Amino acid sequence: MLWQIILAAVLALIAGVALGFFIARKYMMNYLKKNPPINEQMLKMMMMQMGMKPSQKKINQMMSAMNKQVK
Known part of the structure; x- marks a missing residue:
């Protein structure tokens, strides 16, 4: 039971990091396209x-x- 909770927390953490990375990447690409350096x-x-x-x-x-x- 405890290992299931820990596994779910680790999986949620990994999914959150991956999702956050892709959202931030998409945002920065759109920002740089609209505002070239x-x-x-x-x-x-x-x-x-x-x-x-x-x-x-x-x-x-x-x-x-x-x-x-x-x-």
């Missing part, structure tokens, strides 16, 4: 600070490369 303007500013003169073509290439890495 770097946008075109930030990328342009970074390139200018590094001494580069960014063209729109170069910015688009870098943004698409970063978006491919995220997916």
Whole structure:
């Protein structure tokens, strides 16, 4: 009887951890999709600070490369 209660508690704990992990992962993926960490303007500013003169073509290439890495 006692071992059944302990087994049920352990299984519930494992299920809760797994469910919490997947919910948190889904939330973070949706958050990052809606609020990307770097946008075109930030990328342009970074390139200018590094001494580069960014063209729109170069910015688009870098943004698409970063978006491919995220997916």
